[in-house]
Amino acid sequence: MRFPEGFTWGTATAAFQIEGAVGEDGRGPSIWDVFTHEPGRIVDGTTADVACDHYHRVPEDVGLLADLRAQSYRFSVAWPRIVPTGSGATNPAGVAFYDRLVDALLERGIAPLVTLYHWDLPQPLQAAGGWTNRDTASHFAEYATIVGAALGDRVRTFSTFNEPWCAAYLGYSAGVHAPGITGNAAALRAVHHLNLAHGLGATALRSALPPSGQVSITLNLAHVVPDTESPEDVRAARHVDDLSNRIFLDPILRGEYPQELLDDLRHITDWSFVDDGDLATIHQPLDVLGVNYYTPTRIAAATPERLAAISRRWTNDPSSTVGPSAYPGTDLALAMPQDGPYTAMGWRIEPATLTELLVRVHRDHPGVPLMITENGAAFADEVSPDGVVHDADRIAYLHGHIGAVHAAIEQGVDVRGYFAWSLMDNFEWAWGLSRRFGLVHVDYDTLVRTPKDSYGWYRGVIADNGLA
Ligand code: FCB
Numbered sequence: 428m429r430f431p432e433g434f435t436w437g438t439a440t441a442a443f444q445i446e447g448a449v450g451e452d453g454r455g456p457s458i459w460d461v462f463t464h465e466p467g468r469i470v471d472g473t474t475a476d477v478a479c480d481h482y483h484r485v486p487e488d489v490g491l492l493a494d495l496r497a498q499s500y501r502f503s504v505a506w507p508r509i510v511p512t513g514s515g516a517t518n519p520a521g522v523a524f525y526d527r528l529v530d531a532l533l534e535r536g537i538a539p540l541v542t543l544y545h546w547d548l549p550q551p552l553q554a555a556g557g558w559t560n561r562d563t564a565s566h567f568a569e570y571a572t573i574v575g576a577a578l579g580d581r582v583r584t585f586s587t588f589n590e591p592w593c594a595a596y597l598g599y600s601a602g603v604h605a606p607g608i609t610g611n612a613a614a615l616r617a618v619h620h621l622n623l624a625h626g627l628g629a630t631a632l633r634s635a636l637p638p639s640g641q642v643s644i645t646l647n648l649a650h651v652v653p654d655t656e657s658p659e660d661v662r663a664a665r666h667v668d669d670l671s672n673r674i675f676l677d678p679i680l681r682g683e684y685p686q687e688l689l690d691d692l693r694h695i696t697d698w699s700f701v702d703d704g705d706l707a708t709i710h711q712p713l714d715v716l717g718v719n720y721y722t723p724t725r726i727a728a729a730t731p732e733r734l735a736a737i738s739r740r741w742t743n744d745p746s747s748t749v750g751p752s753a754y755p756g757t758d759l760a761l762a763m764p765q766d767g768p769y770t771a772m773g774w775r776i777e778p779a780t781l782t783e784l785l786v787r788v789h790r791d792h793p794g795v796p797l798m799i800t801e802n803g804a805a806f807a808d809e810v811s812p813d814g815v816v817h818d819a820d821r822i823a824y825l826h827g828h829i830g831a832v833h834a835a836i837e838q839g840v841d842v843r844g845y846f847a848w849s850l851m852d853n854f855e856w857a858w859g860l861s862r863r864f865g866l867v868h869v870d871y872d873t874l875v876r877t878p879k880d881s882y883g884w885y886r887g888v889i890a891d892n893g894l895a
Contacts, residue, residue: 584715589645615755625709647721798843803821
């Protein structure tokens with residue numbers, strides 16, 4: 428199973444999940460620093476104050492990428508390192524850190540792919556309302572200009588946002604991510620301001636970058652299946668598809684929100700935060716669309732019996748829809764438990780759904796090149812007595828999903844690359860240090876990195892440009 432010539436293989440991380448050094452060199456606090464220090468927010472009670480200590484270990488970590496023969500590395504820049512208070516003065520020491528990282532990558536022939544926002548909003552902006560405040564979008568554009576000007580001479584591709592779905596719904600509706608707010612109307616405001624920030628940020632990047640610069644955004648698109656073929660379930664699934672996919676895809680790639688979604692949610696909001704001209708601002712040309720994918724979503728119309736069944740099974744899951752929901756307006760829809768096989772996140776493993784999703788996005792938006800910017804799996808890895816991590820389950824997961832990407836390409840979908848999540852074990856948000864997604868094992872006491880079997884296997888995939 429060979430991939431097209433020029434297909435890009437890489438791995439991905441995010442600043443807050445790996446860097447640590449949260450108080451160093453002038454970095455300001457982010458919403459995730461505050462959230463992780465609030466009692467009860469993180470499943471295992473850990474924080475990301477140290478995480479993988481990547482901030483102090485750039486040469487070693489770039490060495491791991493080089494030994495993997497990674498062609499590209501997707502990382503995020505921490506806004507609170509660059510502009511510690513969110514707006515106003517730039518922190519040169521913060522810029523210098525990413526300068527060094529980019530140079531270290533280029534020295535080893537690894538192309539950096541820079542994400543501007545992977546959820547670590549500067550806390551002072553949250554104090555002013557965070558993503559419910561329209562001004563946050565303008566501050567994001569100022570920050571995009573700073574990073575584009577600083578790194579654009581060496582970095583070709585910039586992505587404005589990682590998974591605005593999570594930032595808006597898990598942060599402002601379910602409340603299981605920072606800033607921990609539970610309000611359906613707030614989440615929809617946040618969605619719109621994130622979309623607006625993408626448009627303003629993309630425009631700012633275009634002016635800051637040389638003509639060869641590329642602008643992107645990464646969405647965690649959902650493959651939504653109705654629980655049954657009943658009209659109620661089919662309608663609920665369509666609603667969640669609108670809320671998960673089209674609420675981002677349609678304004679970004681078509682300059683409009685789906686009318687049925689606007690109508691479905693009028694009992695929550697009157698959408699008065701959408702100003703004239705906003706949709707034109709959001710609708711900017713994209714060079715590539717990043718797609719993150721892990722697991723399919725099964726949706727049913729909400730009934731009391733179904734609610735009870737779900738809460739029995741999912742009460743420990745911070746991403747569950749019990750109580751405050753990740754789907755504003757879920758008096759209509761419920762995410763149903765699914766059969767295994769599962770990863771350690773409880774996420775169903777079904778690679779063929781990735782093929783179906785990519786084919787659908789290509790059909791709906793022909794002409795937009797796609798890139799898998801995250802895909803991977805958590806398993807309960809253990810270092811064996813021989814000092815190695817034998818993660819055959821992760822290899823099987825990656826094998827299945829890389830095969831699914833290949834199947835999509837064979838069906839005519841323009842997929843340009845694949846980034847495994849993640850280079851190394853790291854701070855998995857509400858799950859803290861309790862879930863391991865890495866190709867490299869991290870011992871959080873000693874910070875020793877140990878490549879897992881999957882690392883060696885993935886190196887082979889890169890060398891072969893495909894699956895043997
Ligand atoms: C995605 C996030 C990433 C990581 C993976 C497991 O939603 O973008 O940071 O946590 O899930």
